[in-house]
Amino acid sequence: MSDEVRHYYAASSEKEWQRLTRAEGVIEFAVTTHFLAAHLPPRGRILDLGGGPGRYSQWLVERGYETVLADLSPALLAIAREKFGERALEIVEADARDLSRWADGSFDAVLSLGPMYHLPTVDDRERAARELARITRVGGVACVAWMPRYAFVRRIFANADEQHRLTREFMRPLLDSGSYTGHAPGRFTHAYGARPEDIEPFMSSHGFRMRALVACEGVASGIEQTLAPVAQHDPAGFGVALETIIETASDPALFGFASHLLYIGDRSA
Numbered sequence: 001m002s003d004e005v006r007h008y009y010a011a012s013s014e015k016e017w018q019r020l021t022r023a024e025g026v027i028e029f030a031v032t033t034h035f036l037a038a039h040l041p042p043r044g045r046i047l048d049l050g051g052g053p054g055r056y057s058q059w060l061v062e063r064g065y066e067t068v069l070a071d072l073s074p075a076l077l078a079i080a081r082e083k084f085g086e087r088a089l090e091i092v093e094a095d096a097r098d099l100s101r102w103a104d105g106s107f108d109a110v111l112s113l114g115p116m117y118h119l120p121t122v123d124d125r126e127r128a129a130r131e132l133a134r135i136t137r138v139g140g141v142a143c144v145a146w147m148p149r150y151a152f153v154r155r156i157f158a159n160a161d162e163q164h165r166l167t168r169e170f171m172r173p174l175l176d177s178g179s180y181t182g183h184a185p186g187r188f189t190h191a192y193g194a195r196p197e198d199i200e201p202f203m204s205s206h207g208f209r210m211r212a213l214v215a216c217e218g219v220a221s222g223i224e225q226t227l228a229p230v231a232q233h234d235p236a237g238f239g240v241a242l243e244t245i246i247e248t249a250s251d252p253a254l255f256g257f258a259s260h261l262l263y264i265g266d267r268s269a
C-alpha cells in the first residue's frame with residue numbers, strides 16, 4: 001500500500017504541487033484555511049502530516065507556527081525541500097501509521113490532510129488514528145481530511161476510463177465498506193470513502209471531541225472549475241460566493257456530495 005501511494009505521487013508530483021492553486025483546488029484551499037484559522041491555537045508546534053509538497057505547511061509557516069512537514073512520498077518532500085529549504089520548517093519522511101519518532105503529546109495541533117482516505121483497511125485507519133491521538137497534546141487540535149464515499153461513486157460515473165467498473169461486483173464493496181480499488185498505473189490509489197456520519201464516532205473513539213465537520217468545496221462541489229475563474233473578472237462576486245460556501249459548509253446536506261470533508265476536533269483524553 002505504501003509503495004502504491006509513493007508511486008502515484010512520484011508520477012503526479014508537479015500536479016500535486018499545483019493542485020491547490022488551480023481552479024479545481026482554490027476553493028478547497030480557501031475553505032480549509034478559513035476553518036484552520038478559526039480553530040488552530042494562536043501559536044505552537046504543528047505537524048502537517050501527509051502534507052505532500054507543503055502548501056499547508058507554507059501557510060502555517062507564514063502564520064508563525066513552528067512547522068513540521070511529514071509525508072510518505074519522497075518525491076513530494078523533494079518538492080517541498082526545493083521550494084522552502086529546511087530553514088523555515090522541518091521536513092521528514094514518515095508514515096501516518098507509525099509516528100514513533102515523536103513522543104506523546106509532541107504537537108499543539110496536527111493536520112492530517114491526506115492519509116485517512118489513502119488507508120483502505122480499518123486496521124490501518126485505527127493505527128493512524130491512535131498515533132494521531134498519541135502525538136497530539138491533550139487539549140490540542142486535530143484537523144483530518146476525509147473523502148466521502150459518494151465522491152468515489154461520482155468519479156466512476158464521471159470518468160470515461162472508469163466507467164467499465166460500473167458492475168455490481170465493483171460497486172457493492174464500495175457502497176458497503178467504502179473500499180475503492182485503484183485500477184490503473186498512474187490513476188488514484190486504493191482508497192477509503194467514508195460515510196460522513198461515521199467520522200465523528202470514529203474520531204470520538206480515539207479521544208477527540210468534534211468542533212466542526214466541513215464540506216471543503218461546499219455548495220460549489222463539482223462546479224469549482226466554472227466558479228474559480230470568477231475571481232479574475234469579478235473579485236467581489238467571487239468573495240460573496242466564498243462567503244456563501246463558508247457559511248453553508250457545515251450543512252450536513254452537503255457532506256455526501258463534497259470531494260473532501262474536514263473534521264476538526266480537540267484531543268480530550
Ligand SMILES: C[S@@+](CC[C@H](N)C(=O)[O-])C[C@H]1O[C@@H](n2cnc3c(N)ncnc32)[C@H](O)[C@@H]1O
Pocket residue numbers: 005009020049050051052053055056070071072073076094095096097112113114115118119
Ligand atoms: C492528496 S495529497 C494531499 C496533500 C496535502 N495535505 C494537501 O491537502 O494538499 C495526499 C497526501 O497524503 C500522503 N499520504 C498518503 N498516505 C500516507 C501515509 N500513510 N502516511 C503519510 N502520508 C501519507 C500522500 O503521500 C500525499 O502527499
